Amino acid sequence: xxxxxxxxxxxxxxxxLLLVGxxxxxxxxxxxxxxxxxxxxxxxxxxxTFSWDVYPAISLMxxxxxxxxxxxxxxxILLNIPGAPSAIATAMDGYPLAQRGEAGTxxxxxTVMSFFGGFIGIAVLAVAAxxxxxxxxxxxxxxYMLLAxxxxxxVGSLSTGSLAKGIFxxxxxxxxxxxxxxxxxxxxxxxxxxxxxxxxxSFIAVMIGMFGVSEALxxxxxxxxxxxxxxxxxxxxxxxxxxxxxxxxxxxxxIGVMIGALPGTGGDxxxxxxxxxxxxxxxxxxxxxxxxxxxxxxxxETANNAAVGGAFIPMMTLGIPGDAVTAIMxxxxxxxxxxxxxxxxxxxxxxxxxxxxALVMANFFMLLFGLTGIRLFVKxxxxxxxxxxxxxxxxxxxxAYAVNNSITDVYWMLGFGFFGYFMRHYGYPxxxxxxxxxxxxxxxxxxxxxxxxxxxxxxxxxxxxLSSPLSLTLFVAVVLIFVSQTxxxxxxxxxxxxxxxx
Amino acid sequence: MKKFIIGAxxxxxxxxxxxxxxxxxSKEIQGIIQWGAGGSTDTVMRSVTPHAEKALGGxxxxxxxxxxVGAIALNYVAGQAADGYTLLMGAENPLLYKxxxxxxxxYSDFIPVSILARGTPILVANKDAPFDDYxxxxxxxxxHPGELRLGATGPxxxxxxxxxxxxxxxxxxxxxxxxxxxxxxxxxxxxxxxxDVMPAVLGASIEGIRAGNMKPLAIFDVAAxxxxxxxxxxxxxxxxxxxxxxxxxxxGVFVANGTPDDVVAKLASAYAxxxxxxxxxxxxxxxxxxxMGVSGQEAQDFLSKWQQNTTWLLQDAGLTKASPEKxxxxxxxx
Numbered sequence: 102x103x104x105x106x107x108x109x110x111x112x113x114x115x116x117x118l119l120l121v122g123x124x125x126x127x128x129x130x131x132x133x134x135x136x137x138x139x140x141x142x143x144x145x146x147x148x149x150t151f152s153w154d155v156y157p158a159i160s161l162m163x164x165x166x167x168x169x170x171x172x173x174x175x176x177x178i179l180l181n182i183p184g185a186p187s188a189i190a191t192a193m194d195g196y197p198l199a200q201r202g203e204a205g206t207x208x209x210x211x212t213v214m215s216f217f218g219g220f221i222g223i224a225v226l227a228v229a230a231x232x233x234x235x236x237x238x239x240x241x242x243x244x245y246m247l248l249a250x251x252x253x254x255x256v257g258s259l260s261t262g263s264l265a266k267g268i269f270x271x272x273x274x275x276x277x278x279x280x281x282x283x284x285x286x287x288x289x290x291x292x293x294x295x296x297x298x299x300x301x302x303s304f305i306a307v308m309i310g311m312f313g314v315s316e317a318l319x320x321x322x323x324x325x326x327x328x329x330x331x332x333x334x335x336x337x338x339x340x341x342x343x344x345x346x347x348x349x350x351x352x353x354x355x356i357g358v359m360i361g362a363l364p365g366t367g368g369d370x371x372x373x374x375x376x377x378x379x380x381x382x383x384x385x386x387x388x389x390x391x392x393x394x395x396x397x398x399x400x401x402e403t404a405n406n407a408a409v410g411g412a413f414i415p416m417m418t419l420g421i422p423g424d425a426v427t428a429i430m431x432x433x434x435x436x437x438x439x440x441x442x443x444x445x446x447x448x449x450x451x452x453x454x455x456x457x458x459a460l461v462m463a464n465f466f467m468l469l470f471g472l473t474g475i476r477l478f479v480k481x482x483x484x485x486x487x488x489x490x491x492x493x494x495x496x497x498x499x500x501a502y503a504v505n506n507s508i509t510d511v512y513w514m515l516g517f518g519f520f521g522y523f524m525r526h527y528g529y530p531x532x533x534x535x536x537x538x539x540x541x542x543x544x545x546x547x548x549x550x551x552x553x554x555x556x557x558x559x560x561x562x563x564x565x566x567l568s569s570p571l572s573l574t575l576f577v578a579v580v581l582i583f584v585s586q587t588x589x590x591x592x593x594x595x596x597x598x599x600x601x602x603x
Numbered sequence: 604m605k606k607f608i609i610g611a612x613x614x615x616x617x618x619x620x621x622x623x624x625x626x627x628x629s630k631e632i633q634g635i636i637q638w639g640a641g642g643s644t645d646t647v648m649r650s651v652t653p654h655a656e657k658a659l660g661g662x663x664x665x666x667x668x669x670x671x672v673g674a675i676a677l678n679y680v681a682g683q684a685a686d687g688y689t690l691l692m693g694a695e696n697p698l699l700y701k702x703x704x705x706x707x708x709x710y711s712d713f714i715p716v717s718i719l720a721r722g723t724p725i726l727v728a729n730k731d732a733p734f735d736d737y738x739x740x741x742x743x744x745x746x747h748p749g750e751l752r753l754g755a756t757g758p759x760x761x762x763x764x765x766x767x768x769x770x771x772x773x774x775x776x777x778x779x780x781x782x783x784x785x786x787x788x789x790x791x792x793x794x795x796x797x798x799d800v801m802p803a804v805l806g807a808s809i810e811g812i813r814a815g816n817m818k819p820l821a822i823f824d825v826a827a828x829x830x831x832x833x834x835x836x837x838x839x840x841x842x843x844x845x846x847x848x849x850x851x852x853x854x855g856v857f858v859a860n861g862t863p864d865d866v867v868a869k870l871a872s873a874y875a876x877x878x879x880x881x882x883x884x885x886x887x888x889x890x891x892x893x894x895m896g897v898s899g900q901e902a903q904d905f906l907s908k909w910q911q912n913t914t915w916l917l918q919d920a921g922l923t924k925a926s927p928e929k930x931x932x933x934x935x936x937x
Contacts, residue, residue, distance in 0.1 A: 144640035148665055151653045238795040242781075285782035287672065287705065287757050300670030364791050420810050421791045428641035428787075436650045438882070440889055442810025506666065546784070554752050554781045554797065 107454035110156065111462045117160045121459055124164020125466035131165065132172025133184040135309045136500020139169030140425045147433050155437035155452075160459050162433065166426050167463035170368055170405055171215045171471060178207045179482050180493060182313040186305070187368035187405040189535055190376035192312065193259070194390065194397030201393060202331050204479045209336040210395060211402045212471030213343065214350060218403030219464040221354035222361065222410025226417070227457045231446075233411075234418040237362045239571055242550035243562070245365060247575035249544035252370060252536065254579065257586045258377040259532035261391045266529045274537020275544070277302055284542070285549060297509050304538045305504045306514040311531045313497035314518020317490045319525060324486050331479045336472060342395070349379055349396060350403045357404030361411025367424035368405035368412075369539055375404030410460065417453050419443050627687060627866050628661030634856075635680050636665055637673035637693040642785070643722075643806065643890075647854045648692040650886050651719060655877030659869065663690065672696055672759070674706040681712050685859040687866035690716065695852045698910040699759040702917065702932075704924035709910075713857035714867055715902035717874035720892040721853040722804040724765050724823035725834070727790075730816060732799050737821035737840045740800060741773060748777040754789035754801035755780040758922050761852055762789075764913060765802035765823060767920035768850075772843045793817055804852055805830065806890035824849050830891045847916065853895070853909075855902070871898040911935045 111117045131137045143162050150158035173185030178195030191211065198207040225233060240248075253271060260267025280291040281301025292298035353375035360371035379390075379400035386394040412423030420442035422428035434441045439449065446453050481489070501514035521531055555561040566572040584590050634652060638644040645667060652663050668676040673696050680691040691713060700706040726737060734740045744751050753776075755762045762780075770776055783789035786803045793801045794816050801808075802823070809830060811817045819834040825848050827836055837844045856874055858867060877883065878896045887894055897905060914927035915934050927934075 140640065144645075144667065147640070147649050148653070151649070238791070240795065241797045242792070282670075282672070284784050285757055287703065287759070300675050365788065415791075419791075419794070419816070421787070422641065425641075428639075430641075432641040432646045432649070435646050435886065435890070438886065438889075440810055443814030443816050444810055447814075505668070505670075550781055550783070550797075554779060556749060556779060 104450055104454045107451035108458040110451075110455050111160065111458040114156075117156060117459070118462065120157050120160040121164040121462045122466050124161040124166075125168035125463050126164075126470050128165035128168020128170075129172040129175070129467070129470050132169035133175040134496060134500060135176060135182050135184050135313055136305060136497075136503045138185060138305070138504070139166055140429065141503070142169065143426055143429045143433075147429065147436065150433075151436065155434070155439065156455060158433060158437065159430070159456065162430060163456065163459045164463045164466065167219060167406075167409060167460065167467050168470070170409055171212070171219075171402075171467050173405075174211045174215070174402060175208065175478065176496075178211065179204055179478065180313075180489075181316045182493065182497070183308065185369075186308060186535070186539065187372045187408070188401070189308070189312075189369065189532065190372045190401035191398060193376065193532065194392070194394050197391070197393040198398075199331075199482055200329060202329050203393070204331050204482055205336050205475055206338070207393075207398060208475050208478070209472065210338050210342070210398050212468060213338055214346075214399050214402040215406040215471065216464055216468040217350055218354045218357055219406035219409060219460075219467065221351070221403070222358050222407035223457060223460045223464065224410070225358045225407075226410040226413050226460070230414045230418050230453075233358070233362050234415045234421075237359075237364065237415055238419075240363055241565075241569070241572070242547040242554065243565055244569075244572050244575055245363075245543060245547040246551050247566075247572060247579055248363075248366065249540045249547065250579050251575065251582065252374065252540045253544065254582050254586070255373055255377040255536060256533045258380045258390075259373070259536060260530045262528050262530070266527075267533045270524065270529050270531065271533035271537045274534040274539075275541045276537075277307060277534070278304070278538040278541020279545060285546060302513055303501075303504055303507075303510045304535075306501045306510040307517045307538055308535055309497045309501050310514035310517030311521035311524075311534060313493055313500075314515060315521030315525055315531070317493040317497070318518070318522040320486055320490050320493075324490070326486070328483045328485060328489075331483055336475055346396065346399045349382065350399050352382070353378060353400040353403045354407040357407030358411040358414075360404070361408025362414040362423055364415055364421050364423055366543065368408040370543075371408045371411075372401035372405040373536060373539075375400040406464075413456065413460070416441065417456065418446055420445065627869055628659060630688065632661055632663045632688050632690060633683075634663045634665040634690045634692050635676045636667045637669075637676040637691065637696075638667070639669045640667050642787075643804070644692065644694045644854055646890075647719060647887070647892075648856075651874065651877045651880075651883050652692075653877075654880040654883055655873045658876035659873035665692070672700075672705055672757075674700060674708075677708055678706065680857070681708050681859055683859065685861035687858055687862050687870060689859070690870070691857040691859075692854075693857065694854055695909065695913075696759060698906065699914065699917070701930045702914045702923040702925055702927050703759045705759070710855075710857060710906050712860055714860060714862055715898060715906060716856040716858055716867060716870045717878065717898045718853055718855040718895050718902045718905055719874070719878055720887050720894050720896075721849075721851040722806055722892050723828055723849075723851050724761055724802055725805045725808060725831075726765070726800060726802050726820040726823065726837075727793065727808045727812065727817045728800045728820050729793055729796055729798070730818055731796070732818070735818065735820075736835060737837060740820055744776055744778060749779065751778045751800060752798045753778045753780050754786075754793060754798040754803075755782045756785055756789060757782055759917070761786070761804060762802040763922060764850070764916065767916050767922060768823075768844065768847050770920055771847075771916065772841055790817070804891075806892055809891050823851075828891065830888075847912065850909075850912065851893075853905075854892075874898075908935070 173188030174191045177183040177188040177192035181196040183189045195207045256267045256271040356375045357371045360366050379396045383396045412427045415421040415423045416427040431441045501511045683689040697709045734743050786807045821837040823837050
């Protein structure tokens with residue numbers, strides 16, 4: 102009964118409701134601008150809301166979080182520049198749709214699917230948080246390593262055209278991710294004794310450069326062409342469309358919740374894995390992936406919003422952050438005199454239900470703000486290129502600077518932008534580069550942790566994988582996915598298919 | 604965006620007006636936090652600063668600047684004008700930069716405004732570990748050499764110092780040190796069974812201990828901690844630890860050398876006032892930190908003693924890249 106009351110706190114107090122709404126609205130726009138991240142916004146809010154009560158402070162933060170994760174899709178669809186790392190996969194099919202003049206439809210689908218994914222994430226948080234967090238704790242370094250390997254196999258899905266070029270791009274990304282001071286031993290890697298290389302290359306700067314600047318440079322080729330007229334006929338997707346994608350969105354939401362709940366992986370990896378999953382299970386998309394497949398929007402957007410609820414699971418049950426934003430929220434709870442940890446759910450169950458309630462509300466606000474104002478937003482793509490290109494460059498520079506308030510990041514961003522432009526020209530896909538940078542640390546750190554904990558004995562390490570059901574499952578998945586991408590497999594499949602056909 | 608605008612505006616202001624100490628603070632003060640948002644240093648600084656602001660009658664805009672184990676932030680503040688408008692909000696790590704080869708600057712380039720508090724290290728184990736205290740762990744290591752997995756956070760981190768102490772007192776321990784990015788991820792791994800034992804700061808593990816998700820083996824202090832009165836002190840197992848304790852990580856606010864004395868005094872009294880705030884004291888107490896609130900010569904002495912003890916401990920354990928002697932850090936007198 103008390104928990105029910107706590108759940109409805111947000112709905113009954115107009116000021117909290119207003120704060121969640123303001124937060125969500127701000128979040129959508131902060132998320133849409135590359136470089137302005139939710140993490141940053143929430144950490145500024147800690148000082149800003151210092152003297153407030155804990156409920157209003159958390160309401161505002163939750164709104165920003167929910168809105169921000171969704172907002173990243175906006176610029177991904179309209180400009181091919183993901184506003185946040187979790188929207189990288191969304192750009193792959195969203196931008197082609199905008200190029201066909203269907204940006205309105207794309208945003209509509211993304212919004213509704215984000216709402217759906219967000220809801221699944223919250224539902225799992227409310228119903229099964231203790232179980233999920235127990236399961237998430239079971240992940241050992243070797244399991245994280247296998248997860249990273251699984252992620253690297255996505256290179257195949259993210260590469261359009263030559264697989265060899267995709268693999269090169271992925272390997273390049275992994276190398277970029279290792280630059281700087283090695284976090285485990287503090288040894289310098291690929292720094293060439295240059296001080297500014299020590300802190301590594303900001304992954305956000307790479308992303309903004311690769312997508313933003315290279316896009317602007319590419320657009321210069323078509324500067325004379327008229328902008329694409331957008332037809333805004335159907336924004337809210339039809340019931341039939343939703344029902345058709347229901348099975349897929351349930352699966353990708355599940356992926357999102359789980360990856361989000363794992364400490365150390367977040368919405369970005371969840372979205373990419375979901376995209377890959379969609380590509381695997383969708384037999385006959387209406388349009389091929391990479392050319393504007395609806396499934397290519399459904400999967401990443403359900404997953405990254407489901408990951409929000411997922412990230413709260415270890416935070417609320419164990420005091421362990423599920424991602425960077427929840428890490429800051431744990432700090433905020435401390436400052437407001439609470440002790441986030443395993444006892445929080447027992448000592449202060451109201452806090453848990455209040456957060457669940459606030460998330461539900463933020464999810465509704467996201468739907469509302471997502472579906473309104475699309476017409477205005479879509480105008481961005483209809484702008485003449487002579488205005489649009491400088492705007493993209495301006496956004497990219499401000500965004501790259503804002504990440505760490507560092508001018509060095511702007512140089513990295515511009516450098517990677519030029520490099521990305523030439524990569525595109527020669528048919529190298531950019532998705533795998535970002536994938537490599539994201540997964541570099543996960544793979545590298547956990548491989549070393551796993552082998553060090555087995556006294557650097559490969560035999561013991563392999564036995565560890567075979568004897569743990571979780572590791573074995575992941576290992577089998579890695580092998581199967583790898584084999585399914587080899588020519589041997591496709592030949593075997595075609596032979597089998599012919600036999601069945603007879 | 605807000606931070607960006609504030610940064611731009613304060614840069615402009617800084618360029619146009621030279622500060623005079625009498626009307627300090629006449630503009631916004633920038634507070635550079637050495638560690639990421641949500642970490643211990645961040646939490647402590649963001650909770651004490653608003654109270655200090657009131658006493659100071661000015662605004663401190665805090666910003667996290669991470670990277671290079673905090674060296675990026677330290678070098679940044681050292682490079683700004685020494686006028687008291689840029690504060691470094693840091694932890695103990697810079698005192699080890701020189702011997703660890705992480706940089707050529709440390710707190711000797713700064714004036715301590717306030718050393719706010721220190722943490723107490725504690726040895727915690729997975730709840731299913733086959734031993735219940737420090738003595739049991741030592742017996743287990745002897746019986747199963749090379750089996751126990753001990754969490755670490757890289758050279759110079761708290762676990763490395765505690766491990767060095769244990770090696771000094773007990774002789775080289777045959778254990779596996781598994782490195783993590785920080786005590787948060789390592790304690791998560793401890794609860795999942797990826798590591799068996801972790802030397803951590805009390806505040807980071809106290810909630811896990813209360814919930815029974817991990818078990819305390821020994822407190823690394825000379826006296827029992829009132830937060831966990833039942834946990835034995837390490838000195839009760841082996842009194843050789845008395846020579847090295849009390850030891851612990853700390854948090855402090857610093858300004859660059861050359862900052863006018865009256866500005867330092869104003870800041871010091873503001874932070875001393877802020878640190879007395881009951882809300883802040885309660886927060887620190889909850890997290891198991893010991894309040895210090897020292898400044899001036901007392902703080903300088905604390906820093907140099909801390910540096911002497913720790914660098915030589917690490918040097919003797921063979922963990923340093925350069926000898927403390929090279930930087931004029933004298934071996935502590937026995």
